[in-house]
Amino acid sequence: QSLSDGEDDVNASRICRTNAHNIIKHVTATLLEVRPVLSSSSVMTELSADAVELLVFGELYSDIYEEFVQQTKEQDLNLSNKVRELCDHVKDGGVESGVESSAISQPAIAALRALPQVHTPAEKLNHCVGFLESISEHFSTLYQGKCIDADTLLVMVCQHVVASNVDHLHAEVAFLEEFARDEQLLSGKEGYALITLQASLHYLESLEEFFTVLGPIR
Numbered sequence: 001q002s003l004s005d006g007e008d009d010v011n012a013s014r015i016c017r018t019n020a021h022n023i024i025k026h027v028t029a030t031l032l033e034v035r036p037v038l039s040s041s042s043v044m045t046e047l048s049a050d051a052v053e054l055l056v057f058g059e060l061y062s063d064i065y066e067e068f069v070q071q072t073k074e075q076d077l078n079l080s081n082k083v084r085e086l087c088d089h090v091k092d093g094g095v096e097s098g099v100e101s102s103a104i105s106q107p108a109i110a111a112l113r114a115l116p117q118v119h120t121p122a123e124k125l126n127h128c129v130g131f132l133e134s135i136s137e138h139f140s141t142l143y144q145g146k147c148i149d150a151d152t153l154l155v156m157v158c159q160h161v162v163a164s165n166v167d168h169l170h171a172e173v174a175f176l177e178e179f180a181r182d183e184q185l186l187s188g189k190e191g192y193a194l195i196t197l198q199a200s201l202h203y204l205e206s207l208e209e210f211f212t213v214l215g216p217i218r
Helices: 002-013 015-034 042-071 073-091 106-113 121-142 150-164 169-179 189-206
Strands: none
Touching: 002 015, 002 042, 015 042, 015 169, 042 073, 042 121, 042 169, 073 169, 073 189, 106 121, 106 150, 121 150, 121 169, 121 189, 150 189, 169 189
């Protein structure tokens, strides 16, 4: 009985996103059946899918997103608390060294902060790509074209995640994990950007405190 109740709770917590999946699948299939020309190429099919998602998420996004907020609330609260502790260390003068503000890309911060303002996977992935590209471009400018390795990129992404302090960032990533299509993620930049953001959140979760590894932004 308890196992059944647990499954019912899980299903109830996913009802909005389950409905969205079903609606998107049905409307897309119907559209391609009625207008076969839309399935004549992968580009047309992707554009059709984007249009359907824009319509569906335009109506259901708030309810769907709230499910993710509830699902990831402990992770997002933990991230927010660690950022607050880092800021307190800076205010109290408890840390002398840190990340220079010049190391932070403002376009990258703007791209990440734009995630909550858009409601479709395609739009959110575009901002993720812009976020990562802005960091890479900023690094190249600072270090005159020096190649950036994966470990350095991860730390820089983490620094920007902390500096941006986006509300419900875990929920944003969970939304993309759920609704981003394979065709979008396999295209290259979008998939890499999402994986890098996932890795940064995982790394930040593993830290007891931020300032010993990332340092404050000053």
